[in-house]
Amino acid sequence: MTRPIRFPSNFLWGTATSAYQIEGSPLADGAGHSIWTRFAATPGRIANGDTGDVACDHYRRWRDDVALMRQLGMKAYRFSIAWSRILPQGTGAVNEAGLAFYDRLIDELLANGIEPMVTLYHWDLPAALDDRGGWLNPDIADWFAAYARIVFDRYDDRVRHWVTLNEPWVVTDGGYLHGTLAPGHRNAYEAPIASHNLLRAHGAAVQVYREIGRHQIGLVVNIEPKYPASDAPEDVAATRRADAYMNRQYLDPVFLGSYPAELKEIFGPAWPDWPARDFDLISQKLDFIGINYYTRNVCRHDGANWPLQVAPVRQPQATYTETGWEVFPQGLTDTLVGFKRRYGDMPVYVMENGSAFYDPPQAAHGRVHDPLRMDCLRGNIAALAAAIEQGVDLRGYMVWSLLDNLEWSLGFAKRFGIVHVDFATQRRTPKDSALLYARIVASNGACL
Numbered sequence: 001m002t003r004p005i006r007f008p009s010n011f012l013w014g015t016a017t018s019a020y021q022i023e024g025s026p027l028a029d030g031a032g033h034s035i036w037t038r039f040a041a042t043p044g045r046i047a048n049g050d051t052g053d054v055a056c057d058h059y060r061r062w063r064d065d066v067a068l069m070r071q072l073g074m075k076a077y078r079f080s081i082a083w084s085r086i087l088p089q090g091t092g093a094v095n096e097a098g099l100a101f102y103d104r105l106i107d108e109l110l111a112n113g114i115e116p117m118v119t120l121y122h123w124d125l126p127a128a129l130d131d132r133g134g135w136l137n138p139d140i141a142d143w144f145a146a147y148a149r150i151v152f153d154r155y156d157d158r159v160r161h162w163v164t165l166n167e168p169w170v171v172t173d174g175g176y177l178h179g180t181l182a183p184g185h186r187n188a189y190e191a192p193i194a195s196h197n198l199l200r201a202h203g204a205a206v207q208v209y210r211e212i213g214r215h216q217i218g219l220v221v222n223i224e225p226k227y228p229a230s231d232a233p234e235d236v237a238a239t240r241r242a243d244a245y246m247n248r249q250y251l252d253p254v255f256l257g258s259y260p261a262e263l264k265e266i267f268g269p270a271w272p273d274w275p276a277r278d279f280d281l282i283s284q285k286l287d288f289i290g291i292n293y294y295t296r297n298v299c300r301h302d303g304a305n306w307p308l309q310v311a312p313v314r315q316p317q318a319t320y321t322e323t324g325w326e327v328f329p330q331g332l333t334d335t336l337v338g339f340k341r342r343y344g345d346m347p348v349y350v351m352e353n354g355s356a357f358y359d360p361p362q363a364a365h366g367r368v369h370d371p372l373r374m375d376c377l378r379g380n381i382a383a384l385a386a387a388i389e390q391g392v393d394l395r396g397y398m399v400w401s402l403l404d405n406l407e408w409s410l411g412f413a414k415r416f417g418i419v420h421v422d423f424a425t426q427r428r429t430p431k432d433s434a435l436l437y438a439r440i441v442a443s444n445g446a447c448l
């Protein structure tokens with residue numbers, strides 16, 4: 001008989017989305033262009049020519065989507081605010097219609113007993129700011145802090161959990177090093193600058209929140225635990241570089257006040273000497289850390305693989321998702337316990353966890369059978385319980401994602417939703433994984 005799984009009585013079970021991936025109507029009611037409306041309009045940047053012009057049409061269907069969350073018994077909902085709906089030019093004139101949209105959404109969530117958890121930045125930088133250098137311009141810390149102040153002033157009476165940035169690593173690696181995400185740069189000298197300015201902007205927003213905020217603020221990072229393919233010294237060193245580059249590059253400056261030494265080794269002359277004062281700004285005390293977990297990496301040395309000299313080692317017995325990620329729930333436990341060991345005890349939310357699998361056409365009676373996603377969900381929630389048993393102060397868990405949505409450059413084909421979206425009709429159909437998650441939430445994790 002396995003011991004029952006214990007979650008805190010006020011554990012926040014929910015789902016997560018982001019503005020550009022679900023809202024549609026990106027330019028409605030005075031909103032300005034973002035780097036993603038621009039990227040999507042560039043031929044070849046998004047698979048199949050997909051765009052966020054309609055997406056899940058959430059900008060118009062938000063009330064029904066909140067009703068769907070209520071029907072599933074969700075306790076919380078993590079979403080992002082589109083900066084360019086609030087400040088169409090990124091700075092300057094405020095767009096009241098944009099503020100009003102999120103007012104309505106937040107009020108509807110609260111009216112349905114669902115806790116709003118708001119991300120200020122989930123990758124959709126106003127295009128006008130990109131024209132001024134975007135994350136490469138040090139002034140962006142002030143631009144972001146000014147945007148944050150407007151949003152805190154408007155919603156902090158109702159929003160109790162704020163996230164400054166979603167995944168600075170992905171913004172930098174995808175947007176500035178490999179060019180796979182907006183704004184599509186490929187430049188090893190730009191990447192560290194963008195990354196550092198993201199962290200400066202994060203710190204500037206936290207400073208503003210400490211002036212005017214009454215609740216909690218944190219950062220969301222994606223963590224992929226790294227495991228050496230062998231105990232050969234070059235594989236162990238490669239694993240250390242990979243961990244420094246993806247994971248510790250963000251957590252160390254925020255919680256320890258300095259970058260890992262490996263980054264100078266990785267970037268060489270492209271790694272600047274940062275002013276010490278920046279780390280006072282970056283390492284503002286946080287109320288929680290948000291961790292997005294999807295997979296792990298098994299690493300080996302590969303001298304030809306720029307810039308990390310690391311190559312992933314596929315695990316022959318493992319299940320892999322449609323995005324090529326190994327299903328490895330133990331990595332979630334290791335990530336949460338590892339965070340506590342290195343950075344200390346603080347409230348933790350898993351702010352994204354999910355999987356993309358091919359979903360068969362809808363079965364009879366409108367059911368969508370997704371057994372692989374259900375297995376992934378069960379395994380990851382059991383992994384949470386294991387972390388709690390090891391003393392992690394885990395406060396909540398958000399499944400990525402509520403809805404099938406625009407998977408950035410991969411388009412609509414990669415479906416992460418626990419609710420199926422027929423993009424031709426916008427019909428929503430809870431998948432079997434949504435029905436399973438609803439049961440898990442209703443039993444506070446007991447019925448896995």
Ligand SMILES: OC[C@@H]1[C@@H](O)[C@H](O)[C@@H](O)c2nc(CNc3ccccc3)cn21
Binds near residue numbers: 167170222292352
């Ligand atoms: O890819 C699924 C989601 C994505 O839809 C979210 O907007 C984003 O927050 C998100 N972050 C990850 C973490 N991993 C990752 C690794 C390489 C490229 C992109 C994301 C997965 N996801």
